Amino acid sequence: MTKYLISFPAPAMNVPPEDFAAVGEAARAVVLEAKAAGVYVFGGGINDGAAPVMVAGDGTVTKGTYPQTREFDGGLCILELPSREAAVHWAAKLAQACRCSQELREFHYDPDS
Template identity: 75%
Template structure:
C-alpha cells in the first residue's frame, strides 16, 4: 500500500458562493466513502489565516516561507491505496466533488514512517 497526496490550490476552486455548500457536502461524501473503504489517512485545508513559520534546527521561528511554497494553500487528503491506478480513480472522485482538477503525488516508501 502506498500513501498518495491528492491536492488542489485554493485558486483552482472557482465556484459561485451559492454553490459552496453543495461542493462541501460532495467533498465530505467522498471522504466518507474513502473512510468506509478503509483508505482514508488524513485530509483538510490549509488555514490561510495562520501565517506560515520557518522553524530552524535550534527551535527559533520566524514568520516566513520558502519562496517556492509562498502560494501553498487549498485542500488536500492523503489516501493509502494499492496502486497509482486506484489513486487516479480517487483523485477523479475528488475532482468531481470539488469541481476542479487535483494534483496527485506519491509519498516515498519509508518502513519507519
C-alpha cells in the same frame, strides 16, 4: 500499500459562493467513502487565517515560507492505496466533488510510517 497526496490550490476552486455548501457536501461524501473503504489517512484544508512560519533546527521562528511554497493553500487528502490507478480513481472523485483538477503525488515508501 503506497500513500498518495491528492491536493489543489485554493484559486483552482473557482466556485460561485452559492455553490460552496454543495461542494463541501460532495467532498465530505468522498471522504466518508474513502473512510468506509479503509483507504483514508488524513485530509483537510490549509487554514489561511494562520500565517505560516519557518522553524530552524535551533527552534528559531521567522515569518514566511520557502519562496516556492508561498502560495501553498487549498485542500489536501492523503490516501493509502494499492496502486497509482486506484489513486487516479480517487483523485477523479475528489476533482468531481471539488469542481477542480487535483494534483496527485506519491510518497516514498517508509517502512516505519
